[in-house]
Amino acid sequence: MKTRTTMPGSEMEALRGSIEKWRKIRDCEDADRGKDNCPLCIFYCNDCYNCIVGTATGLQYCQGTPYIDWCNHLVKDHGFSIMDVYQSVPGCETCARLAQAEIDFLASLGKTQNEV
Numbered sequence: 001m002k003t004r005t006t007m008p009g010s011e012m013e014a015l016r017g018s019i020e021k022w023r024k025i026r027d028c029e030d031a032d033r034g035k036d037n038c039p040l041c042i043f044y045c046n047d048c049y050n051c052i053v054g055t056a057t058g059l060q061y062c063q064g065t066p067y068i069d070w071c072n073h074l075v076k077d078h079g080f081s082i083m084d085v086y087q088s089v090p091g092c093e094t095c096a097r098l099a100q101a102e103i104d105f106l107a108s109l110g111k112t113q114n115e116v
């Protein structure tokens with residue numbers, strides 16, 4: 001894992017926003033609408049290689065993060081198509097666990113730099 005040494009306040013705000021997005025998904029208060037409701041995607045204009053997530057993983061589209069487990073779970077266990085993934089949250093225990101894993105992952109990115 002590569003990490004940068006500084007994080008501007010605006011970047012930290014975007015990270016906090018993405019953590020909040022996943023809290024809402026975990027609690028079934030909002031759906032994952034992919035980049036459309038991801039403050040990090042919006043902040044970085046979908047440039048994964050500049051994003052703190054892509055910088056940490058060296059990959060695009062949140063590959064190498066718990067987000068992929070989340071997508072796989074919805075497709076395999078809930079019968080969602082890739083487009084459905086962005087529509088709703090089934091809200092089973094595994095959904096909540098995987099959403100929490102994404103929260104923990106995002107929080108760990110913040111902790112290496114500043115406190116989230």
Ligand SMILES: [Zn+2]
Nearest residue numbers: 090092094095
């Ligand atoms: Zn589920």
